[in-house]
Amino acid sequence: MRAVVVGAGIGGLCTAAGLSSLGADVIVLERAPEVRGGGSGLSLFGNGLRALKSLGLRSAVPDAVRVSPTLNGTRRPDGRWLTRFDQSAIEQLRVVRRRDLHEALVARLGAGVEIRTGTGVREVRDATVQLDDGTTIDDCDLIVGADGLRSRVRPAVTRDPGAAYAGYVAWRAITARPVDLDAAGETMGRGHRFGIAPLPDGHVYWFAAVSYDEGVEVGGIDEVRERFSGWHAPIEEIVDATDPKDVGVLPIEELARPLAGFVRGRSVLVGDAAHAMTPNLGQGANQAMEDAATLTALLGRAGADVDDALRSYNQLRRRRTQSIARQASAIGKVGQWRSAPTVRLRDLAMRAVPDAALSAQLRRIQDWQPPMR
Ligand SMILES: Cc1cc2nc3c(=O)[nH]c(=O)nc-3n(C[C@H](O)[C@H](O)[C@H](O)COP(=O)(O)OP(=O)(O)OC[C@H]3O[C@@H](n4cnc5c(N)ncnc54)[C@H](O)[C@@H]3O)c2cc1C
Known part of the structure; x- marks a missing residue:
């Protein structure tokens, strides 16, 4: 064939x-x-x-x-848990570098x-x-x-x-150095979400999703820092541990x-x-x-x-x-x-x-x- x-x-x-x-x-x-x-x-x-x-x-x-922290779920910006996954739901999760x-x-x-x-x-x-x-x-x-x-x-x-725009953009990157984590998952605020996924070498893959009108120009890592300032630890540390040139941003689209x-x-x-x-x-x-x-x-x-x-x-x-x-x-x-x-x-x-x-x-x-x- x-x-x-x-x-x-x-x-x-x-x-x-x-x-x-x-x-x-x-x-x-x-x-x-x-x-x-x-x-x-x-x-x-x-x-x-x-x-x-x-x-x-x-x-x-x-x-x-494999993901090291056993805690994984959804938090509020102040760090309070909204939901937590059982270990059985995430035990097969692996986080990799796309490259x-x-x-x-x-x-x-x-x-x-x-x-x-x-x-x-x-x-x-x-x-x-x-x-x-x-x-x-x-x-x-x-x-x-x-x-x-x-x-x-x-x-x-x-x-x-x-393709249709879903109404939000996402920045994503991998930190340039390891960051200590006691938990992983997503943190949800108002029109803002921050995701944390640890790689086995201690570096962190993260994403930040923000509601945005279509076509509006989006900033770089400084905008992420500003928008997620005051959110629970170690979000600011993760952003600070990221090389600005490693940050990509794209509109989220679907069919x-x-x-x-x-x-x-x-x-x-x-x-x-x-x-x-x-x-x-x-x-x-x-x-x-x-x-x-x-x-x-x-x-x-x-x-x-x-x-x-x-x-x-x-x-x-x-x-x-x-x-x-x-x-x-x-x-x-x-x-x-x-x-x-x-x-x-x-x-x-x-x-x-x-x-x-x-x-x-x-x-x-x-x-x-x-x-x-
Ligand atoms: C922010 C974000 C986070 C995500 N996180 C996850 C995740 O954690 N887990 C997960 O499972 N998925 C995730 N996804 C989705 C995942 O990235 C995609 O579903 C997946 O990469 C799709 O793979 P694909 O091979 O179908 O398409 P693509 O990765 O888009 O590959 C298509 C390829 O075709 C080539 N191409 C395009 N047009 C042509 C053409 N006309 N001729 C020749 N070549 C062409 C392109 O250059 C490209 O190499 C995420 C997506 C986004 C946006």
Whole structure:
């Protein structure tokens, strides 16, 4: 089988590895001049790790990479806990540097995978991929759109709803030095949230989300320092321990509407191209890994018919990913509430919900198995 994977993000690399393990000749087309994971961190959960395992990629996330504080949940800016996860809900959580994960995935691609960087795709028609330079790759047996939120493959598969701004921006970075933590998780104020995720070397991956009108110019680390000044320790210390040049900021976006399908003919969407979601459950990349593992398992079944496998992929993946995207979107909306009375109500409601119920929700999302081969 000759497969073309468009995009060398986490979804594209995992899918390329999976297809190659089935004996396919895989070409990965990446628009950027190099394959890069970017500067910040990433939370991986039990489901994503299980997907990596089924793809033979589990060693890309070393087992030593685990969260050290046992306390994890949601706090108020004064440090009072609103909710706390049970240990069972977070024991499989791993936090990694995106750059390290990308390097590890690339290093594990089989000999049957060729990556062409600096190669943008303009559009896909039937079995043909048209590149930005005007040339084409014809007679593809499978075309995988792993090209993210603004996918060029998506229009070949379904009506493209485009991207929608979620109403907030996020700064994120990894500290330049270790910071002592006694707890991790998220702190929610009025239209402001700060997230803390420790890396195994003691450095901290953090994000700061702030409600913002669309298109307004956003500042750098000084704005983060100002907006989160007076919040509980060690938030100010984490910001101070960060090199300003390591801070990235971006508007949070998601698909404007869920897609009607992930497959048409021999074109299939994975990752953000299929279900770009807000990061409120830390599931976007985990779901991309599940996509890759599912597609690989279905195509790898003895005597599998490719069209049947793609149909099953569409059925299995749409429902699950769209449900998770909906939950993530709702969490973000509530988390970014700005008015004092609604925030008071939100905090009261959160304290009233038993920790066990929230932990069960997190366990349910992680409780995923790849299809049997
Ligand atoms: C603030 C923030 C925090 C997040 N935190 C988490 C987390 O903790 N855990 C988690 O699981 N997820 C998280 N996510 C989501 C996660 O980053 C994404 O879901 C994931 O990276 C998507 O991977 P992908 O491979 O589908 O797409 P992308 O990472 O977008 O990769 C797409 C690739 O395709 C290339 N490309 C694009 N267009 C073309 C083209 N026309 N031709 C060729 N190449 C092209 C791009 O250059 C890129 O390399 C977070 C997201 C944000 C914004």
